[in-house]
Amino acid sequence: MQSKKRGLSLEEKRERMLQIFYDSQDFFLLKELEKSGPKKGVISQSVKDVVQSLVDDDLVSKDKIGTSVYFWSLPSCAGNQLRNVYRKLETELQSSKKRHSELLEHSTNLKKGREESDEREEALEELKATEQKHMELKEELAQYADNDPATIEKMKSAVQVAHAAANRWTGHLPDTRITNFLGKYFYWYKHAVIVQREWTCTKLALIEQMLLGSADSIFTLREWCSNKFPQAKEQLDHLYNEVGITDELDYLELPVAVPHLPGKDQIV
Structure with a gap:
């Protein structure tokens, strides 16, 4: 087939x-x-x-x-083109040979002084041990990053800002807007039984909005309300609970900062 x-x-x-x-x-x-x-x-x-x-x-x-x-x-053109290609390849070959010779010489120079010997082996072992120690120290240093002075200062600043913001509710005199608003609130409350009308103008959401929109004292505000409207104690207590003002509310005090050392028990 x-x-x-x-x-x-x-x-x-x-x-x-x-x-x-x-x-x-x-x-x-x-x-x-x-x-x-x-x-x-x-x-x-x-x-x-x-x-x-x-x-x-x-x-x-x-x-x-x-x-x-x-x-x-044309055949003549092809011959010229082939000769040009040949010359180009010949140039590239010579360049490659030169580069090869340079690399061999460089390799020989690198081998000088690196012959196998007991001293070289000891030096390599020492280098290896030093690199290992360096890695261990870097890992140990990373454990102390939380106690870096710059980091601690940033944390202190953040705590102080938060502390001031928390106590801002418990350390200043009430704003005139709130006292006027509460005065109007209890005025309408006092006369609500007489006029028999809804408390539409005294919604608790409005009071809460006034409180959240200011930077005023809660404690001073409570004292002012108690003195101004002693007959409305029950209603005031109800109002406080509605907006989150309870007996547990208090000033915040900054604790003494004690740096925590890795592997150590912290003592306050």
């Missing part, structure tokens, strides 16, 4: 397409080459890619004239 015929390799296709140019020494359109290619054993579907590879390697010239693109290649 006859074996199946092997197809042409890319290089064989290139050679056969070049031969078309050399034999005719003429100019061709791509569609003309696609017709001539099968006569040389190159199928028309692959002619375009083969010709383009020849153009990329400067073995075939290409130019656009009007709306048409022409291809051509």
